Amino acid sequence: MSRVLFVLYAEKTHLFIQVPLARAFAAAGHEVRVASQPELVPEITRAGLTAVPVGRDHGMGRLLALRPEFRSRFGGSDLPPFDVADVPGELLSLDYLRAGYGDVVPWWFRLVNEPLVDELVGLCRWWEPELVVWEPGTFAGGVAARVCGAAHGRLTWGVDFFGRVREQFVRLAGEAGEPVGGAGDPLGAWLSDLGGRYGVAYDEELTTGQFTADLLPTPFRFDTAIDYVPVRYGTYNGVSVVPRWLWEVPVRTRVGFTLGLSAVERLAGYAVSVVEILKALAALDVEVVAALPGAAGIREQLGAVVGDRVRVEEFVPLAALAPTCAVMVHHGGFGTIGTTSLHAVPQLALAEQLDAIWLARGVSSYGAGIDLQVAEATGERVAHEVQRLLTDPSFTEGAQRLRADLHAMPSAAEAVPELLRLADRHRRPPVAAAPHPQAKNTGRQTTA
Known part of the structure; x- marks a missing residue:
């Protein structure tokens, strides 16, 4: 029996995508928990899954309510750097991608990840999952997995524009002789700081995971070198009554x-x-x-x-x-x-x-x-x-x-063995560094 942790920031539609695979792991006899901010706990438990509230609720809802310009970004097609995910690589600009990351990292990625990362790391140190599955915007899942040595991968909820744009940024930075993870890389610099708080050294696995479970047939995918594991989309509509x-x-x-x-x-x-x-x-x-x-x-x-x-x-x-x-x-x-x-x-x-x-x-x-x-x-x-x-x-x-x-894609139940094989391949020793000073001491206590 393996311990599998699903991680996401509090967004109901993202949870609905995770539920079928989480249930498949549980049905196969594995111990499954879902970690998110407290506001999502009722939806997690209504899905019949074990919830672990971590950190405090993020402020995305308030931000979108107070700032029309952010609502229009999420609701429209103009969201740099991701709006050029379908543009051929030779037409992309490193400066455009860098500026886009510089804009989106503070008001989206930091906003939803920072409130939960300390307690999520504490949870992983204590519970010691073998596999962490995170939705593409919850980068804290990869950091917490690395702290405890768990394998970790993403579960997509759409076309993988996150992975496509990141791969192009890394390519263009390399051609320009610029390192990733440094000051000229807003996403990498933030993740370097986030991981560094817990002794986790930066690498590109923190941006796209060690592998990605993808719920779309191949024709929907962007052209990337990411290791995709096909998993058939499964339906979950929340608490439902058929009239x-x-x-x-x-x-x-x-x-x-x-x-x-x-x-x-x-x-x-x-x-x-x-x-x-x-x-x-x-x-x-x-x-x-x-x-x-x-x-x-x-x-x-x-x-x-x-x-x-x-x-x-x-x-x-x-x-x-x-x-x-x-x-x-x-x-x-x-x-x-x-x-x-x-x-x-x-x-x-x-x-x-x-x-x-x-x-x-x-x-x-x-x-x-x-x-x-x-x-x-x-x-x-x-x-x-x-x-x-x-x-x-x-x-x-x-x-x-x-x-x-x-x-023709493997069902969630059929994909579980392959995901566990990947978990066995990618697990690492846990990080021995002391927790970040601001983190709560929720590590597992051992006795002789």
Whole structure:
């Protein structure tokens, strides 16, 4: 039996991605714990997993509420240095990547990692996990793993723009004769300081892990030299109830509509006119099921005229809704694309966020759907594209190809042995240095 620690900063959607793999380790008989800031503990335990609260809650929610410019960065496509992840390497600029890291490290990476790193290191010293799995922005997971000698790897929640940009930065720095991890490398310099507090020497493993578990088929990936371990995407929708009406066969062809949770919970709201789009879809010979926070207000704006064609609910489990739909209209979120793709449902993606744009392009490249820019997503245009998806059989064929590639990937249960083999290969002796002076003394006590 191995001890496996999942680590993430408190972000609910990132937890939902981790749950299937964490459960697979537990089902295989391993001891699993999930470490995050206190605010995420209720969601972790509702998922049936053992939570370990570490540190204090981060301030990302307050920052996004008070600073519109940061909401627009997370909600849009302009987030240097990651906005050039799909740009060919020969067109990239070291100065642009450096400036982007210099901007994003303080207000994102430091903001969410610094509040939990001391207690996370203490937890790893005490519990001594053999494997630490961290989401790509929680770099503290790699530092804590190195302290206790555990193997560590990332679990992606989208296209790996983190890894692609880092690899290009290292390449360009090398060509310029500049060292990584120093003053000219904002991410490396911060991680050098973070690890140095606990006696951990900097290397590039702290940026991208010793390996990366990737939930996407190969065609979605950027070209990198990262050691990817394929793991089939698994669905977890949080605490869910399947409503009785969802059991019934739809009278008309069903179209699903969702724009995710982050736009309302974390960001500035929806980037498209929801009511306009729903009214346009209601004019088709379809039944629309829309899962949207603030459902009551949206129903009131729609009025009784379209009431029999559009059902608006606060929440519908996507894993239960998607198989009943002929088309899914969505925001390009990773969980939504993954769940919809597993059921071979053609998709219309109205993507605005950074990785959602690349995910939507990936679906389109399969012929499994249409990638429509947010600026063009009028009600009329959305209804037109949905009609195309309903009537052109090539989209169903593309969706079936995508589903086949997903199902060809190892399930979470099948991936567990490979991840444990990697853990055996990558474990190191623990760091013997004394803990950082600011860290709490939570190390394991031993007796003779």
